[in-house]
Amino acid sequence: MQRPTRRQVLQFAAAAPAAGWLARHGVTAAQEPDGAISVYASGLFNPRGLVFGPDGALYVALAGTGEADQAPSAVKIENGCPVTVAHGLPSSRGMSGAVQGTGSVAFLGEQMYLLQDSQDDRGDLLDTQPNGVYKVEADGTATLVASISKWMNENPTKEIPGDRGKLGETFAMLAGDGFLWVVESNCGQVLKVGPDGSITRVADLSEGHPVPTGCALAPNGGIYVGNLTDAPYPQAKAKVVEVAADGSVKDVWTGLTMVVALAVVDGVLYACEMSTENTTQRPFVRPGMGRIVRQDGPSGLVEVVSGLDFPIGMTTGPDGMLYVASPSLGSDGAAGSVLRIDPKSTYLTPPKDLYDAATCPGFQEARAALAPAFATMAAEADKPAATGEATPPANSVEITIKDFKYAPPSISIKAGKTVTWTNLDSVAHTVTAVDKSFDSGNLNQNQSWFFTFDKAGTYDYICSYHPDMKGTVVVE
Numbered sequence: 407m408q409r410p411t412r413r414q415v416l417q418f419a420a421a422a423p424a425a426g427w428l429a430r431h432g433v434t435a436a437q438e439p440d441g442a443i444s445v446y447a448s449g450l451f452n453p454r455g456l457v458f459g460p461d462g463a464l465y466v467a468l469a470g471t472g473e474a475d476q477a478p479s480a481v482k483i484e485n486g487c488p489v490t491v492a493h494g495l496p497s498s499r500g501m502s503g504a505v506q507g508t509g510s511v512a513f514l515g516e517q518m519y520l521l522q523d524s525q526d527d528r529g530d531l532l533d534t535q536p537n538g539v540y541k542v543e544a545d546g547t548a549t550l551v552a553s554i555s556k557w558m559n560e561n562p563t564k565e566i567p568g569d570r571g572k573l574g575e576t577f578a579m580l581a582g583d584g585f586l587w588v589v590e591s592n593c594g595q596v597l598k599v600g601p602d603g604s605i606t607r608v609a610d611l612s613e614g615h616p617v618p619t620g621c622a623l624a625p626n627g628g629i630y631v632g633n634l635t636d637a638p639y640p641q642a643k644a645k646v647v648e649v650a651a652d653g654s655v656k657d658v659w660t661g662l663t664m665v666v667a668l669a670v671v672d673g674v675l676y677a678c679e680m681s682t683e684n685t686t687q688r689p690f691v692r693p694g695m696g697r698i699v700r701q702d703g704p705s706g707l708v709e710v711v712s713g714l715d716f717p718i719g720m721t722t723g724p725d726g727m728l729y730v731a732s733p734s735l736g737s738d739g740a741a742g743s744v745l746r747i748d749p750k751s752t753y754l755t756p757p758k759d760l761y762d763a764a765t766c767p768g769f770q771e772a773r774a775a776l777a778p779a780f781a782t783m784a785a786e787a788d789k790p791a792a793t794g795e796a797t798p799p800a801n802s803v804e805i806t807i808k809d810f811k812y813a814p815p816s817i818s819i820k821a822g823k824t825v826t827w828t829n830l831d832s833v834a835h836t837v838t839a840v841d842k843s844f845d846s847g848n849l850n851q852n853q854s855w856f857f858t859f860d861k862a863g864t865y866d867y868i869c870s871y872h873p874d875m876k877g878t879v880v881v882e
């Protein structure tokens with residue numbers, strides 16, 4: 407099929423800016439050009455970062471099953487299916503139940519490196535298998551090269567987020583010229599890690615908790631870095647910055663949403679958005695709302711493909727195609743895949759039978775099990791916010807939520823009293839009883855929620871997004 411000219415693409419963009427929307431609402435999209443989107447690999451346990459190795463094969467980091475088992479940490483794709491090349495790094499469950507484990511793979515020459523990204527709160531791993539860079543040995547075991555968890559604790563960023571955990575969130579890794587770039591998401595920083603284990607901070611991106619995520623090489627020795635934003639992942643508030651080799655930072659692409667990965671093809675930037683049009687109700691994201699977009703001006707974009715289920719990793723192949731790993735949520739099994747997508751496409755949507763021919767072990771079964779998990783997620787995200795029309799009694803006890811703290815953190819009240827929490831932070835929080843006896847649900851900025859305590863007792867509560875936020879209500 408002949409490629410549309412740039413003018414035709416622009417005309418189509420002007421005529422049908424909501425093609426993704428049309429597809430989601432059952433309106434048939436135009437015929438997809440043959441080969442514009444296809445399944446390159448399947449049967450993956452929570453695929454994350456991916457890269458083509460020096461042998462020309464695709465390597466994929468796997469977060470695993472969420473259990474401390476022997477699922478592979480990284481695989482090589484052969485004939486569309488995974489072959490284990492590294493194992494032994496932990497897999498665990500992170501915030502919102504998402505599986506976390508090995509997050510990225512990169513090569514310096516022939517040597518393979520993995521970036522471990524266990525759930526930030528796993529302090530028990532600090533001295534044994536911390537987050538950081540590991541070297542893959544000939545027998546497939548992984549040896550620690552640089553503990554980024556430990557280094558972060560000794561070298562804090564300018565701002566420390568309220569949800570700071572003990573390990574950090576080592577989200578993405580990319581091979582530079584003789585060293586590895588690492589993006590740490592929780593505090594927000596770009597690091598250089600040498601094969602000798604040395605760690606240097608190139609840029610401190612901690613201000614305002616942007617949650618930097620995916621990266622791609624930029625011209626002149628720097629990198630592009632996208633950001634996720636904080637919950638509830640608002641529309642068009644994410645961006646891509648360029649971190650130059652000297653550490654200076656400038657915006658290069660704004661107006662994006664929940665960016666998790668970047669790629670450059672023929673000098674043009676592409677962003678992978680994990681989920682768009684997010685809601686204000688946990689888990690905020692819904693399946694089928696992920697997309698790949700192409701830069702079109704400093705704040706402009708053209709949709710390459712929409713309708714993806716939580717895409718999380720993206721790289722370019724030697725063939726100039728985009729390779730996209732998904733889903734990042736919803737499965738503990740082998741439901742993960744890598745799609746091969748023509749970057750020159752516009753307004754693609756995955757055809758319904760896309761996965762029918764994928765036969766890697768465990769894939770079809772795990773994919774069938776995704777449907778109910780996805781349906782639950784979508785229903786939760788679309789539920790109306792917990793805060794209703796009702797107003798608390800006039801003698802309610804007030805607690806504010808500010809700077810990731812409940813103030814006052816501990817109160818004593820008589821049975822029958824009502825407590826009202828008001829979130830003054832720009833990021834969302836919750837008021838969630840540790841024993842699950844009450845839960846505010848999502849509280850956006852300036853939203854309030856109240857609860858009447860009828861029974862004596864000590865009620866410990868946390869923010870379910872930021873479990874380090876703790877409060878106590880003692881009812882006498």
Ligand SMILES: [Cu+2]
Nearest residue numbers: 835869871872
């Ligand atoms: Cu919070």
